[in-house]
Amino acid sequence: MDHLTRLENKSIYIIREAYYQFKDIAMLWSVGKDSTTLLWLCRKAFFGHIPFPIIHIDTSYKFPEMYQFRDTRAKEWNLNLLIGRNEEKLKEGMGPGQGSKLDCCNELKTNALKSVIKKYHLKAILLGIRRDEHGIRAKERYFSPRDSQFKWDYENQPAELWDQYQSMVEEEEHFRIHPILHFAEFDIWNYVKREELPIIPLYFSKNGKRFRSIGCVPCCSPIDSNAQTIDEIVEEIRISKTSERSGRAQDKENIYTMQKLRALGYM
Amino acid sequence: MKLFKGKVKKALIIGIDGVPYSLLSTYLQKDLMPNLKMILSQGLTLHQMNASIPDISSVSWTSFNTGVNPGEHGIYGFTDLKPNSYSLCFPNSKDIKAPTFWEILGKTNQKTSTLSQKYYNKIIHPYRSVIFNVPHTYPALPMNGILVSGFVAIDLKKATFPDSTYTYLHSMNYLIDVEAEKAKEDKMEFMKSLFECFEIRKKAISHFFAGEPWDLFFACITETDRLHHFFFDASSDKENPYYESFLRFYVELDKFIKYLYEQFVERYSEKGFFMILSDHGFAPVKKEVYINKFLEEKGLLVLKKEGNFYERVENKTKAFNLDPCRIYIHGKDAYPRGTVREEEKTDLLEEIKKILRTLKGENGDEVIDKIFEKEDIYHGPHTRMAPDLVCLPKDGYDLKGSLEKKEIFGYNVFKGMHTWHDAFCILPSNISFSKKPSVEELTDYIIQYYSQ
Numbered sequence: 001m002d003h004l005t006r007l008e009n010k011s012i013y014i015i016r017e018a019y020y021q022f023k024d025i026a027m028l029w030s031v032g033k034d035s036t037t038l039l040w041l042c043r044k045a046f047f048g049h050i051p052f053p054i055i056h057i058d059t060s061y062k063f064p065e066m067y068q069f070r071d072t073r074a075k076e077w078n079l080n081l082l083i084g085r086n087e088e089k090l091k092e093g094m095g096p097g098q099g100s101k102l103d104c105c106n107e108l109k110t111n112a113l114k115s116v117i118k119k120y121h122l123k124a125i126l127l128g129i130r131r132d133e134h135g136i137r138a139k140e141r142y143f144s145p146r147d148s149q150f151k152w153d154y155e156n157q158p159a160e161l162w163d164q165y166q167s168m169v170e171e172e173e174h175f176r177i178h179p180i181l182h183f184a185e186f187d188i189w190n191y192v193k194r195e196e197l198p199i200i201p202l203y204f205s206k207n208g209k210r211f212r213s214i215g216c217v218p219c220c221s222p223i224d225s226n227a228q229t230i231d232e233i234v235e236e237i238r239i240s241k242t243s244e245r246s247g248r249a250q251d252k253e254n255i256y257t258m259q260k261l262r263a264l265g266y267m
Numbered sequence: 268m269k270l271f272k273g274k275v276k277k278a279l280i281i282g283i284d285g286v287p288y289s290l291l292s293t294y295l296q297k298d299l300m301p302n303l304k305m306i307l308s309q310g311l312t313l314h315q316m317n318a319s320i321p322d323i324s325s326v327s328w329t330s331f332n333t334g335v336n337p338g339e340h341g342i343y344g345f346t347d348l349k350p351n352s353y354s355l356c357f358p359n360s361k362d363i364k365a366p367t368f369w370e371i372l373g374k375t376n377q378k379t380s381t382l383s384q385k386y387y388n389k390i391i392h393p394y395r396s397v398i399f400n401v402p403h404t405y406p407a408l409p410m411n412g413i414l415v416s417g418f419v420a421i422d423l424k425k426a427t428f429p430d431s432t433y434t435y436l437h438s439m440n441y442l443i444d445v446e447a448e449k450a451k452e453d454k455m456e457f458m459k460s461l462f463e464c465f466e467i468r469k470k471a472i473s474h475f476f477a478g479e480p481w482d483l484f485f486a487c488i489t490e491t492d493r494l495h496h497f498f499f500d501a502s503s504d505k506e507n508p509y510y511e512s513f514l515r516f517y518v519e520l521d522k523f524i525k526y527l528y529e530q531f532v533e534r535y536s537e538k539g540f541f542m543i544l545s546d547h548g549f550a551p552v553k554k555e556v557y558i559n560k561f562l563e564e565k566g567l568l569v570l571k572k573e574g575n576f577y578e579r580v581e582n583k584t585k586a587f588n589l590d591p592c593r594i595y596i597h598g599k600d601a602y603p604r605g606t607v608r609e610e611e612k613t614d615l616l617e618e619i620k621k622i623l624r625t626l627k628g629e630n631g632d633e634v635i636d637k638i639f640e641k642e643d644i645y646h647g648p649h650t651r652m653a654p655d656l657v658c659l660p661k662d663g664y665d666l667k668g669s670l671e672k673k674e675i676f677g678y679n680v681f682k683g684m685h686t687w688h689d690a691f692c693i694l695p696s697n698i699s700f701s702k703k704p705s706v707e708e709l710t711d712y713i714i715q716y717y718s719q
Contacts, residue, residue: 253421253422259448260419261346263447263448263450265679265681266346266591267668
């Protein structure tokens with residue numbers, strides 16, 4: 001079995017197991033490359049028809065290409081798409097320019113997701129996070145017991161898998177399941193290539209710049225790149241020494257800390 | 268039946284961020300703080316005290332909290348560079364390498380220090396503490412008691428231990444801090460928010476003070492530091508539009524100290540241990556001094572145009588400065604683009620010291636008061652990250668680490684600057700010092716009290 005098939009099998013196994021355990025389940029789709037890969041895997045797991053809803057948390061600040069991509073694919077793949085928006089805060093004018101970026105993310109992402117979970121009585125959410133994408137996610141693996149166990153005895157002890165996930169329950173009462181945790185950025189692009197997955201054009205180079213990671217327009221900046229095809233992206237990532245999210249605004253806490261320190265004349 | 272026989276030990280410590288000895292003395296003389304004056308007549312003495320070096324809240328409070336110098340606790344400022352890199356990071360409570368006094372007293376310390384070793388086996392039973400709003404205790408780490416982190420706490424949930432503390436604070440709309448960023452827009456409004464924040468702080472402190480069991484209670488008032496940063500010019504100038512408000516804040520503060528003190532004495536009579544301290548002093552700002560610009564003009568610092576903060580440091584750079592005046596040699600072994608070899612370091616340090624002493628203000632007055640080499644002031648296992656030189660300015664010149672300034676001298680919105688030499692402490696009169704105390708020396712007296 002080749003590397004990508006092995007990764008794929010692992011993910012599909014987790015997706016099916018998750019659906020078996022929880023009927024009140026949904027998948028979170030940010031429309032980026034990772035969660036689109038996860039969506040693709042979900043389709044594969046259920047032979048083209050996903051038996052649970054797909055949630056998109058809409059901050060209203062996403063790239064226009066993302067909305068377009070979302071709506072086209074949702075129609076084509078016949079998705080049961082739920083849109084989560086914090087209408088109340090959006091009406092109040094919440095945005096990255098107003099208040100801190102931390103508040104903005106909290107309100108428009110976290111709280112929007114919380115209310116979707118509540119509204120639809122969801123018990124479990126599938127997320128497309130990956131171990132290698134962000135310092136914090138890699139760190140959790142090492143410092144939190146839940147992740148050292150999460151590091152996958154599940155192949156041998158499927159019955160205990162869910163007990164181990166139990167320790168991952170955060171303040172919200174739901175399970176978070178990460179079927180593509182073991183994919184690296186490099187794997188994602190190779191997989192996108194192999195599966196001929198549709199992908200948002202923002203990832204491809206335009207005028208010497210491309211986005212390596214996408215989210216809200218004000219908090220993302222493109223990297224210098226001439227990669228115009230998936231092959232070129234794969235090659236670029238193979239030799240790249242900078243982090244995937246270097247174009248993203250920094251950690252929310254760091255931004256806030258910086259703001260606080262600057263207000264008192266430091267930095 | 269009492270399970271634990273022995274003397275009841277109770278301590279109340281009040282921290283007041285950034286209150287200078289000199290201002291406090293003046294206000295006491297002018298009878299503006301009658302309650303504190305009354306308290307001082309009851310077997311307590313006011314001392315002038317040195318802050319930590321540098322005189323930054325995170326360093327000074329950590330020095331007090333651990334009772335050791337930065338060489339042992341590892342905190343040198345609000346910012347640092349990650350090892351062998353130019354990326355800025357923000358040290359927090361997890362980076363403190365020495366145990367705090369509440370960890371030692373609570374017998375929960377997992378680290379050791381010269382102080383904890385000294386009292387090893389002398390604390391018989393664990394003491395429970397309430398630690399409230401002390402800077403640089405974020406995120407709140409598990410301890411024996413209750414902890415609510417102070418500046419720079421971001422997320423209230425992570426700033427509280429145990430969880431029930433969060434529930435209460437959340438329910439009362441607790442504020443971690445005033446929004447200092449708003450001071451630029453509307454000073455009047457900001458002044459108002461300082462009082463509001465102080466009200467909430469008092470309410471929360473009183474709640475834990477009265478409602479929780481504790482052996483040691485340590486609460487910090489941090490609004491004073493913010494007040495001083497933006498309004499210190501109003502502290503003694505009757506013409507200043509904020510003079511009244513400034514005094515009113517001190518009157519409120521005086522009342523709150525009285526409230527806590529009286530409650531404490533009522534419950535534990537004179538047997539308790541009482542102490543008040545600040546972490547640094549304050550003085551009016553004449554000018555801000557951008558040390559990096561100075562180093563750049565002297566050819567010691569070369570910056571690229573692009574990049575964030577210290578990522579701009581080029582390989583020709585010999586030295587750079589981090590807030591407020593922590594000068595680091597751009598060593599070959601320490602930084603990716605570093606070029607200064609170990610054997611060149613001594614001469615380079617001498618050269619930089621000489622150059623710094625030439626830095627003069629408008630009237631030819633000296634800007635730099637003291638220059639310390641790392642080895643002079645830092646001792647312990649964590650001096651690797653220590654700055655090679657630290658400067659203290661003459662009062663009035665606020666040294667800064669900014670990399671974006673076009674001139675060496677400049678102005679900002681700030682009216683006050685930290686001072687090293689003018690912090691204060693109020694201690695039981697039986698404690699005396701042969702020379703001016705430093706903030707980290709006080710901690711020993713607290714633990715000593717519990718070990719007797």
